[in-house]
Amino acid sequence: xxxxxxxxxxxxxLILLFFFLPVPDMDMDPERFRLPGGYVxxxxxxPKRLPRHRPGEQFLKGPxxxxxxxxxARCSGKAFQVAMALWQVAGIRSDPRVRLPQKxxxxxxxxxxxxxxxxxxxxxxxxxxxERSRHSxxxxxxxxxxxxxNSSEEGQISLTVQxxxxxxxxxIGVEPLLGQNGxxxxxxx
Numbered sequence: 001x002x003x004x005x006x007x008x009x010x011x012x013x014l015i016l017l018f019f020f021l022p023v024p025d026m027d028m029d030p031e032r033f034r035l036p037g038g039y040v041x042x043x044x045x046x047p048k049r050l051p052r053h054r055p056g057e058q059f060l061k062g063p064x065x066x067x068x069x070x071x072x073a074r075c076s077g078k079a080f081q082v083a084m085a086l087w088q089v090a091g092i093r094s095d096p097r098v099r100l101p102q103k104x105x106x107x108x109x110x111x112x113x114x115x116x117x118x119x120x121x122x123x124x125x126x127x128x129x130x131e132r133s134r135h136s137x138x139x140x141x142x143x144x145x146x147x148x149x150n151s152s153e154e155g156q157i158s159l160t161v162q163x164x165x166x167x168x169x170x171x172i173g174v175e176p177l178l179g180q181n182g183x184x185x186x187x188x189x
Contacts, residue, residue: 058104060084061091067145068127075121078110082118085110086128086140096142 053059064087072083085104090096105115119140122128126146131139 058088060088065145067147071125071127071145072122075118075125075127077117077121078114079118079121079125081105081108081110082115083122083127084108086122086142090142098140098142099137100140102137 069083072080075083082100082105085101085108086098088104089098089101100115100119102112102115105112110118119128119130119138123130127143129141129143131141133139
């Protein structure tokens with residue numbers, strides 16, 4: 001662009017011509033630039049429900065605990081893809097003990113070496129137990145996420161939402177949470 005500082009060199013004749021050209025009509029109609037109706041992009045309305053798998057198409061069966069998913073997502077490498085493939089096969093077979101699904105992993109773009117490293121990462125995180133054997137795919141058992149205690153195994157009483165909110169009839173098992181006077185233990189307010 002032509003510098004604003006005068007350098008002593010005269011401007012090009014084309015630049016001077018630009019300043020003497022007629023100014024276009026300022027009564028422009030913006031409608032001239034609108035596309036015809038057939039060319040306007042139409043966005044479809046958002047779907048009313050979540051996408052579903054088609055008949056014969058593979059799917060991921062749940063529910064999968066969020067604590068388990070979060071722990072798997074924090075693992076390195078392709079561990080999360082390995083975890084999803086394990087849950088897919090476990091959901092289809094309704095069994096927490098499955099073989100490492102090499103076919104599903106290939107479809108996800110996970111190489112055998114990455115799958116092995118991902119399985120080691122899941123094992124180190126305490127999410128799976130692995131039984132390795134020579135020249136065959138390992139058996140993998142899906143475990144509870146670390147820090148999660150199953151109340152039925154520990155002999156603890158689990159409270160329902162109604163019990164926690166206080167909608168439980170007296171004598172149903174929430175008394176240990178209450179103080180001596182039936183308050184919530186903070187009587188000295």
